[in-house]
Structure formats: C-alpha cells, structure tokens
Amino acid sequence: MSRYLFLSLSLLLPLAQAGEKAPQNDTRDLAYSLGASLGERLRQEVPDLELQALVDGLKQAYQGKPLALTDERIEQVLAQHEAQVSAQSAKPQSEIALEKEQRFISEEKAKPGVRPLADGILLTELVPGSGAKAGPNGSVQVKYVGRLPDGTVFDQSNQPQWFRLDSVIAGWRSALQQMPTGAKWRLVIPSAQAYGADGAGDLIEPYTPLVFEIELLGVSG
Numbered sequence: 001m002s003r004y005l006f007l008s009l010s011l012l013l014p015l016a017q018a019g020e021k022a023p024q025n026d027t028r029d030l031a032y033s034l035g036a037s038l039g040e041r042l043r044q045e046v047p048d049l050e051l052q053a054l055v056d057g058l059k060q061a062y063q064g065k066p067l068a069l070t071d072e073r074i075e076q077v078l079a080q081h082e083a084q085v086s087a088q089s090a091k092p093q094s095e096i097a098l099e100k101e102q103r104f105i106s107e108e109k110a111k112p113g114v115r116p117l118a119d120g121i122l123l124t125e126l127v128p129g130s131g132a133k134a135g136p137n138g139s140v141q142v143k144y145v146g147r148l149p150d151g152t153v154f155d156q157s158n159q160p161q162w163f164r165l166d167s168v169i170a171g172w173r174s175a176l177q178q179m180p181t182g183a184k185w186r187l188v189i190p191s192a193q194a195y196g197a198d199g200a201g202d203l204i205e206p207y208t209p210l211v212f213e214i215e216l217l218g219v220s221g
Helices: 013-021 024-045 049-062 071-087 092-111 170-175
Strands: 114-116 120-129 139-147 153-156 161-164 184-189 210-220
Touching: 092 114, 092 120, 170 184, 170 210
Parallel strands: none
Antiparallel strands: 114 120, 120 184, 139 153, 139 161, 139 210, 184 210
C-alpha cells in the first residue's frame, strides 16, 4: 500500500525513530502523536476530508484487512488528488487568497440574520439602536473588536474612542453612516472595503476580509 500514500514518509519517520527508543508505556503517546501529525497535515491539504472514511481506510490497511476500494480505484483517486494539489499550488497567491475570501463571504452570507449592505458588506444586528446617525463628514464614538476570518483578534478598544469617518476604512465609513446610535452590529467587510491587495503590515494579509463587532455610542457632525 505504500505506493498509494500521497503523504510524505518524512512526516512519520522522525516520530517512528523516536518510538524505537520509547518505553513501552509511551506507545499510546506515540500513536497519538502520529495521528496528530497526520491530522495537522491533512487539515492543511484536505480541509473537507471525511474523517470516518479516513479512519476506516487507515484501520483496514494497518490491520491487513480487505479494503473497500480496489487498488486501481485508490490509485485513480490519489492521482486526481495530487493533480488538484499541483494545480492549486501553481496558482498565484493573490488568486488563492481571493478564492478563500469568496468562500468565507459566501459562508457568512448564508448565516441566519445576515443581510447585505452596499459594497458587499454583511450586517448582523446584535442590538438595535434608535439614535442619530453620523453624516459623511462626521465623527463616531465606538467600542469595537476586530477579528480575522479565523477568529483571531487583531484590534479592539477597551474604552470608547472617537473616529472621523473620513479617516477609517471604506467599510466602516459606509456602514457607520447607516447605523443608529445605541446599536451594536456585527460587520463582515470584504477586503476591497478594508486593506485590499496591500494588507496591513504583518497583522492583515492581502485580500483578507475583516469581521467587526461595533457598538455606536455617539455621533458628532
């Protein structure tokens, strides 16, 4: 079966060598470590993998039992997968990033309670508001948390802060003019309305959509 493996054996060799020196009571830790290493690699390469099918194939092959697929079918499937991986790696990073952003936006748009605003911004109302709205040249007092698509917090305010709308990213400027004072919104802002192709330093990569929870406390102008 080794000729069918699309994972590099170099992933497993260091752990296998370490296992040769491990005490008998470390065998479970070795098995778990091998599984964790394999799982991490597969999560990166095949994020939508059916885990139960993976476990079934692993157990049957490891135990020398008859496999559910023929050798020819396994070889065909793995060849197709390798071709897809090669084609993906040949794409420019910008194209890969844009595809990733489009998937994220589509997933967010399908969530309950989400409605689109102008320029592709997605709004979820967390707390309604009834106060005044800011004008295009006004200022807003807000508390906010900014997250990357994976949930990592890259910016937040622990105290209320004032911003001029002509000094913030386009997504904020557009959405906050529609937001009544007292409201709290969750906004998904496409990269074109945030930092676009340039990104922002080491924190925000190019073509990264941003997620904000914003509470509008006051407006001026």
